[in-house]
Amino acid sequence: MRAKPEEIVSVLREEIQNYDTRVRRDETGTVLEVGDGIATVYGLDQAVYGELVELDTGVKGMVMNLARDSVGVVLLGSEAGVREGTVVRRTGRAADVPVGDGLIGRVVDVLGQPIDGLGPIETTETRPIEHEASGVVSREPVNVPLQTGILAIDAMVPIGRGQRELIIGDRQTGKTAIAVDTILNQKGQDVICIYVAIGQKASTVARIQDTLKKHGAMDYSIIVSSTASESAPLQYIAPYSGAAMGEYFMGKGKDVLIVYDDLSKHAVAYRTLSLLLKRSPGREAYPGDVFYLHSRLLERACRLTKEYGGGSMTALPIIETQAGDVSAYIPTNVISITDGQIYLETDLFFAGQRPAVNVGLSVSRVGGAAQTRAIKKTAGTLRIDLARFRELEVFTQFASDLDPATQQALDHGRRLLELLKQPLYHPMPVSRQAILLYVATSGLVDDVPLEHVRPFALGFAGEMEAEHPDVVAEIESTGTLSGPAVECIRAALADAKKRGSATWQA
């Protein structure tokens, strides 16, 4: 049967005439049941996924489930006072957060409201929490380094601006410490840092805020906090809120670093939410779309081309593993989404090798193109030397007499590991990293007794900074290690060793 054009026109006319009244009628609904931060609402037939709704109690909610005759709304606030019959109003807009320069230096909740007691935040714009990631056309390859200030990472798993690098490891292996050190190292680098705490203890968030403040890093940072005591919906939207804030700055041409600490807890919050929304559970009781949960979040990190503002958003998601199991569901998902991972190992951590980066299992798939040339040049053989050392170490643990070549490789490896140790909150500038790497990888400190290697090399780097500021400034400004600079380092080192040997023998 073919419809006549006049009939179609009359149907359309009728629809248009009734459009207003129908929307108005559907604007409100009523709560059927409520519990665990989820409300089932009847009557919001026209509501769309992700839409913000307002309840009579003043609390806001987000539409998350569209069933045949009801919608599931997650409450973004207190459930108190919400009961059967409470009126729910559509707002017609997606859930959003305020964005702007006023957020810098502040601690906010997932809806962008201040929780640091420093008064209201002045912003004029808002951005939707959920937003489509930038397309291929607007993206540029990652080719500008983002220095973490951590020698082991900048030398072997370099990170570029716009990259997504996962920090993965068991509990208490220094995952947060790496992220915080990276934030501290952005001082003076014109990078805005956003730390998103998901399901953390309030005391941990307070400690991080305190650390950032003490090191002057709050001046360019924002903390988005959803603590463990908050409801699953709030924990669920926390990283998206942080990403929305980051995208605002990225769109303005700024470089942004965003830390999601951690996505394991985020996945658990989403699982809770999904089960409460009566979605069917899949593997490990996570819903089927748990991969999409993280992929759509991490895809928002990128580096934009000049025409699109030239900003970037670098993401450092954190995943906690159980007993080092990187092949569990959520870890494998996030490993496959990100551009590499920094794998932290409990054994190394307790053996005193901190940061406990497992060199063999850590990779950076795109950061190599962005690595500072001076570091790339000096760190060239580091990975291979360490791999060789690990292999020899295992084979020779019961051997008593070793041939000189093996002994030399072992000595060299031990000194390299010694130099890769770095205390908390002591990020290193590029020049210091290049000097240390140069003397270490060229084997110039292999004759320094093991227990003296670290103090000697750090002391030497300090001497270089004090006595040859021109060389240091050249490395910092050009990012390269020139021939004359190498000569200067070698001469100064020979001199320092002569002076140092007296103390080692004493």
Ligand SMILES: Nc1ncnc2c1ncn2[C@@H]1O[C@H](COP(=O)(O)OP(=O)(O)OP(=O)(O)O)[C@@H](O)[C@H]1O
């Ligand atoms: N490079 C380091 N040198 C010395 N101590 C460190 C270093 N890195 C981390 N630590 C210490 O190890 C402990 C654990 O660090 P951190 O909280 O960063 O680990 P985490 O893996 O994020 O822990 P959680 O599982 O609780 O999130 C902290 O007490 C921290 O002080």
